[in-house]
Amino acid sequence: xxxxxxxxxxxxxxxxxxxxxxxxxxxxxxxxxxxxxxxxxxxxxxxxxxxxxxxxxxxxxxxxxxxxxxxxxxxxxxxxxxxxxxxxxxxxxxxxxxxxxxxxxxxxxxxxxxxxxxxxxxxxxxxxxxxxxxxxxxxxxxxxxxxxxxxxxxxxxxxxxxxxxxxxxxxxxxxxxxxxxxxxxxxxxxxxxxxxxxxxxxxxxxxxxxxxxxxxxxxxxxxxxxxxxxxxxxxxxxxxxxxxxxxxxxxxxxxxxxxxxxxxxxxxxxxxxxxxxxxxxxxxxxxxxxxxxxxxxxxxxxxxxxxxxxxxxxxxxxxxxxxxxxxxxxxxxxxxxxxxxxxxxxxxxxxxxxxxxxxxx
Amino acid sequence: xxxxxxxxxxxxxxxxxxxxxxxxxxxxxxxxxxxxxxxxxxxxxxxxxxxxxxxxxxxxxxxxxxxxxxxxxxxxxxxxxxxxxxxxxxxxxxxxxxxxxxxxxxxxxxxxxxxxxxxxxxxxxxxxxxxxxxxxxxxxxxxxxxxxxxxxxxxxxxxxxxxxxxxxxxxx
Numbered sequence: 436x437x438x439x440x441x442x443x444x445x446x447x448x449x450x451x452x453x454x455x456x457x458x459x460x461x462x463x464x465x466x467x468x469x470x471x472x473x474x475x476x477x478x479x480x481x482x483x484x485x486x487x488x489x490x491x492x493x494x495x496x497x498x499x500x501x502x503x504x505x506x507x508x509x510x511x512x513x514x515x516x517x518x519x520x521x522x523x524x525x526x527x528x529x530x531x532x533x534x535x536x537x538x539x540x541x542x543x544x545x546x547x548x549x550x551x552x553x554x555x556x557x558x559x560x561x562x563x564x565x566x567x568x569x570x571x572x573x574x575x576x577x578x579x580x581x582x583x584x585x586x587x588x589x590x591x592x593x594x595x596x597x598x599x600x601x602x603x604x605x606x607x608x609x610x611x612x613x614x615x616x617x618x619x620x621x622x623x624x625x626x627x628x629x630x631x632x633x634x635x636x637x638x639x640x641x642x643x644x645x646x647x648x649x650x651x652x653x654x655x656x657x658x659x660x661x662x663x664x665x666x667x668x669x670x671x672x673x674x675x676x677x678x679x680x681x682x683x684x685x686x687x688x689x690x691x692x693x694x695x696x697x698x699x700x701x702x703x704x705x706x707x708x709x710x711x712x713x714x715x716x717x718x719x720x721x722x723x724x725x726x727x728x729x730x731x732x733x734x735x736x737x738x739x740x741x742x743x744x745x746x747x748x749x750x751x752x753x754x755x756x757x758x759x760x761x762x763x764x765x766x767x768x769x770x771x772x773x774x775x776x777x778x779x780x781x782x783x784x785x786x787x788x789x790x791x792x793x794x795x796x
Numbered sequence: 797x798x799x800x801x802x803x804x805x806x807x808x809x810x811x812x813x814x815x816x817x818x819x820x821x822x823x824x825x826x827x828x829x830x831x832x833x834x835x836x837x838x839x840x841x842x843x844x845x846x847x848x849x850x851x852x853x854x855x856x857x858x859x860x861x862x863x864x865x866x867x868x869x870x871x872x873x874x875x876x877x878x879x880x881x882x883x884x885x886x887x888x889x890x891x892x893x894x895x896x897x898x899x900x901x902x903x904x905x906x907x908x909x910x911x912x913x914x915x916x917x918x919x920x921x922x923x924x925x926x927x928x929x930x931x932x933x934x935x936x937x938x939x940x941x942x943x944x945x946x947x948x949x950x951x952x953x954x955x956x957x958x959x960x961x962x963x964x965x966x967x968x
Contacts, residue, residue: 471916472829472830475837476836476840479834479836479838479839480840480841482837482923483838483924484841486923750916750920751830751913751916
C-alpha cells in the first residue's frame with residue numbers, strides 16, 4: 436500500500452468516530468424527497484379534515500343569525516359538539532378551549548417526534564401563562580390563565596418560576612431577564628412577548644423551513660410595530676425600546692429604534708415604504724388608541740392568514756399542516772367574536788367589522 | 797473470451813439487466829412510499845376512500861415492472877443461440893446490451909420518484925372530492941408517459957439494433 440503521508444486523526448476519550456459533515460448524507464438536506472416521508476401521513480389526514488372547516492358561506496350565516504340560531508349552525512361543523520348548551524361567555528370560552536386542546540392533541544399525535552410545529556403553536560400559551568402567573572405575584576390578580584393548552588401544565592410553570600432549572604432554556608432566559616431588571620407588570624408583558632417571538636424564530640430556524648421562518652419574522656415585525664406605538668403612547672425612552680424590541684424581524688431593530696425618535700408622519704412614511712402595505716400602517720393615526728390597536732390586530736391576523744394561504748400550493752410538507760392548525764385557530768377566534776357579539780347584542784354589521792379572514796376561500 | 801473494458805459480454809449483459817431492475821425498483825419504492833404515507837393518513841380519517849386511492853398509490857409501481865421486463869428480456873431474448881451460450885457473447889456486444897438498458901434504468905428511477913410526488917397531490921384531490929378520482933389519476937399518469945417511452949426505446953434498441961449486431965458478430 437502506498438504511503439501518502441496521511442495519518443488518521445487521533446480519537447480522544449469520549450469522541451465518536453464519524454464521517455465529516457460533508458460526507459454524511461442527510462435525508463433532510465434532500466428536502467423535497469424527505470418531506471413526503473416526514474409529513475406525508477399528517478398531510479393525508481389534514482386533506483380530509485380540511486373539508487370540515489368553517490366556510491365563508493357558513494360564516495355569513497353565523498353573522499346574520501341570532502345567538503341560538505348561531506349555535507344550531509355550528510352544529511353542522513365539529514365546533515358544535517363543544518358549544519352545545521353554552522349560554523354565557525364563560526361556557527363559550529370553556530368549549531372553545533376544549534376544542535383547541537383537541538386540535539393540538541391531534542397535531543401532536545400525527546406529527547413526527549422531532550418536528551417543532553407543536554412547540555411553535557403551544558409555546559404561545561406557556562409564555563402567556565408565565566406572564567399571568569408573574570403578574571399575579573406582583574399585583575395579586577390572576578386572570579386569564581389558559582390551562583391545558585400549553586406544552587407545560589400551569590403547576591409546572593409555577594414550580595418553574597420558583598425553580599427556573601425545571602423550565603426549558605428559552606422560558607428560563609425570559610424569567611431571568613425579568614427578575615434581573617425588576618420590571619413592572621406592563622414591562623413584564625412586553626419582555627415575555629419578546630422572548631416568545633424570539634423562541635418561535637429559533638424553532639423555525641431549527642426546522643429550516645422557509646415558510647415558517649418567513650411567518651415568524653413577519654410576526655416579529657408586527658409585534659415590534661405594536662410595541663413602538665404602545666411605547667410612544669406611554670412616553671417610554673429609547674432604552675426601554677432597546678429592551679423590548681425583538682430581533683430577527685425583516686425590519687431591523689436599529690432601524691426601528693432610529694424611527695422611534697422621529698415624528699409620526701415621517702415614521703409612517705418610512706415604514707410604509709420599507710415593506711408592509713400602507714393600509715397596515717394607517718393604524719398609527721386616528722383618535723381612539725384601543726380601536727386602532729384592535730383594528731391593527733385584525734389586519735395583522737388577515738395579513739398572516741394571507742401569508743399562510745399562499746403556502747397552500749405546497750402539496751406535501753409542513754406548510755399544509757401549519758395552514759390547517761392556523762385555520763382552526765382563526766375559526767375559534769371568529770366564532771368567539773361572533774358569539775360574544777351576539778351575547779352583547781351587537782349588530783351583524785358591527786360583528787362583521789371585527790371578523791378575521793378564514794383559511795378557506 | 798473476448799472482453800470489453802475488462803468485462804466479458806456476459807458480465808456487461810448482467811450489469812445492464814441489473815441496473816435496469818435496480819433503477820426501476822428504487823424509483824418505484826420511493827414513489828410508492830411518498831404517496832402511501834399520504835394515503836395512510838387519508839384512510840385514517842376516511843377508510844371508505846381505499847378504492848379510489850388504490851390506483852393513485854399503485855401507479856408509481858409500474859416503473860419497477862418496466863425494469864423487471866428489461867431484465868427478463870436481457871436474460872431470455874438476448875442470450876446467444878449458439879454453442880457456448882452467454883460465454884460466446886463478445887465483450888463489445890455485451891456492452892451494447894448494457895447501453896440499451898440505460899434508458900429504463902435512469903428514466904424509470906427518476907420518473908417513479910416524481911410520479912410519487914405528483915400522486916401525493918392527486919391523493920389530496922381524492923381526499924377532498926371522491927368523485928374526482930378519475931381525473932386525479934390522469935395527472936400522475938402523464939409522468940408515466942416518459943417511463944413507457946424509455947421502455948419502448950430499450951426494447952427497440954435491444955431487438956432492432958443490438959440483437960442483429962450480436963448475430964452478425966457471432967457469424968463472423
